Amino acid sequence: MGYRFRYAVLLALVAPIPLNCSTALAAEQFEDRLLTTPATPEVIASGLEIDGYHLGISAYAWGYPLVRMERVVRDYTDVSGKVPATSYRGPLNQFGLATELATPSAKDMPTANNDTFYMSAVVALDQPYVLSAPDTADRYYVIDVFNMWQELEHYIGRRATGTKAGRFVIVPPGWKGDVPSDAIRLDVTTDKVWLWGRLRVAQGEPVEPLLALQKQFTLKPLDGKSGIKELPPLPSIAGDELGFLKHLGFALKDNAIKPADQALFAQFARMGLTKDGFDETKLSPEMRTGVIRAMADGPAMVVSSFASTSEVRNGWTWVTGLDSFGFNYPMRALVAGAYLGGNGEKEAMYPVRYTDADNQVLSGGNKYVLKMDEAPPVDAFWSLTMYNADDKMLVENPIQRYKVGTDTQGLKTAADGSMTIAIQNEKPQDAGVNWLPAPKGDFYLILRLYQPRDVVLDGTYKMPEVTRLK
Structure with missing residues (x-):
């Protein structure tokens, strides 16, 4: 009886439900707009512009590092003019x-x-x-x-x-x-x-x-003989709305495309970008409009990758993964731009601070305090450096101090080992603080941690807060 009962239950479970059964489940219907979109001239024109925009955005994020590097290697080997003492330009x-x-x-x-x-x-x-x-x-x-x-x-x-x-x-x-x-x-x-x-x-x-x-x-x-003497110049693109793609096409002739990127790169042929260069005659007027719009919007899209790939710790933003970008093309482009040459996190960490503890933009019109309970845990050294928000350059100031860090002469430390850094435009009245001069306008801070210890890498270390004085 037990066997027959179990067999009957199994049949009941696997038996099909009759279509006319009152408990039958109706198949859900899904809207498929592609099936109802007509191939009218208006739709095709709109689609071509959208396709150009999509391809242009993808090409910008993917190709920006290569274009940036091809430009940089020519700039950094140009010693035709006077090379200042702070420069690292040198012949090829x-x-x-x-x-x-x-x-x-x-x-x-x-x-x-x-x-x-x-x-x-x-x-x-x-x-x-x-x-x-x-x-x-x-x-x-x-x-x-x-x-x-x-x-x-x-x-x-x-x-x-x-x-x-x-x-x-x-x-x-x-x-x-x-x-x-x-x-x-x-x-x-x-x-x-x-x-x-x-x-x-x-x-x-x-x-x-x-x-x-x-x-x-x-x-x-290796063989002791002189090699290539100079690099050929990049094509002139003055006033060219598609100049970025022309430089990308030029760079691709001498730089291999990774096997993992081949499928993405193959899509760009629709807008005239191939291994042979960039042929703008392949662009329809509608697609050209979309591509030009993408070239204008590309930088904002790249910068926005901060929000999706960075980590915020106590108000400090930092990015990991610089040793292996994987398929995160926007982040690779972002680093190649304003943060060109950045180390991976095991070598150095670069927490960036744009706002105070109240999430307000840092400005020289205010006064701030940053207190460290102890020196940051590193195996090399650390520094807190000030930059203008507009040009990303060091801040001119009367005492020529651009950072506070391990080697700051006269660094003031309290009896408990803590350090207080006054971040403001005018010299502070309190003689017990370390002054980091700020500009009159907006600024940002970078806390460089050279050879950070594991407590920094795993997030255990608590980043110091930046508090605005009321």
Whole structure:
């Protein structure tokens, strides 16, 4: 009986429900507007403009880092004019060395730090190049190896490879051969790379030994023979509404597209962007209108990626994942723009502050206090740096102080180890605080944490608040 009962229950469960059963479920009907949209001239014209806009936005976010890098490598190798001491420009395949810390007059790099001498080298890899680094006796330095998509492929320096003297061979894609046995091989994915270096300078220390140390960072072709002497100029795009796409098309001729990006890139052929360049004659008038609108809206879309991919801790905004952007093209573009050359979080963290504790924009018309219960937990050093909101440059001030940090001379610390930083335009009356001069207008702050400890990376460390004085 038990078997027959169970069999009967099973039949009842799997038996089909009669269509005429009063308990029958009616199939839900879904609206499908594509089936009812006519192919009228008006609809097609509207659709072409929308398609152009969609493609243009995607191409801008995806391709901006490549365009930015192709422009930058030409700027940073242009030594035809006078090169200021804060600049790191240098001839192709050679290091350019800044011999002074950045000041408000240093316009090459937005949000430049005031902690390190910068080093820069653009390398055209017609063959492997050997980078030789001296023993820095534990002095902090890092050289980031960026491909032409502004992606970090390798670190050389205190955290990653130590500070003993070493040799590193940068190997272009597809090269076959052996590197010296005493060197570390670093394979890269593009035929040009940007080496972006930082060498710590403590405030007030003699710079002559550091200048001599800088010169011991060298680049040489593996076979000892001089390679490519200069890069061809980018096409002129003055006054061209589609100039960005023309530069992107030009750059794509010499830079490989990742296999994972091939499907996305293939879509751009509909607006005339292929591996052969950009052909604007492929654009219908309607699609052209959409693409031009996309070029105008692209920057705002990229900047908005802050909201979806950043993390806010106690009012500070910071971005992780700079070592591997994955498919987050807008974030990659954002970093390639105003934050060009930023390290990944294990090397350095860059929390940014635009507002006070009441979520009001930071302005030199107000006075603020930032109190740290203790120095930030880092294995290298830290700094809090002030920038103008409009041009992203350091702030001119009467005491020429652009940051407060580990090496600030006369840094005032309370008996309990806490530090109070007065952030305002005018000199504070309280002699027990550390003054970080602000401009009269809007500004923002960056708290740089070099070699942050795990408590910073995992969010345990509580970021200091910025409070407006009433």
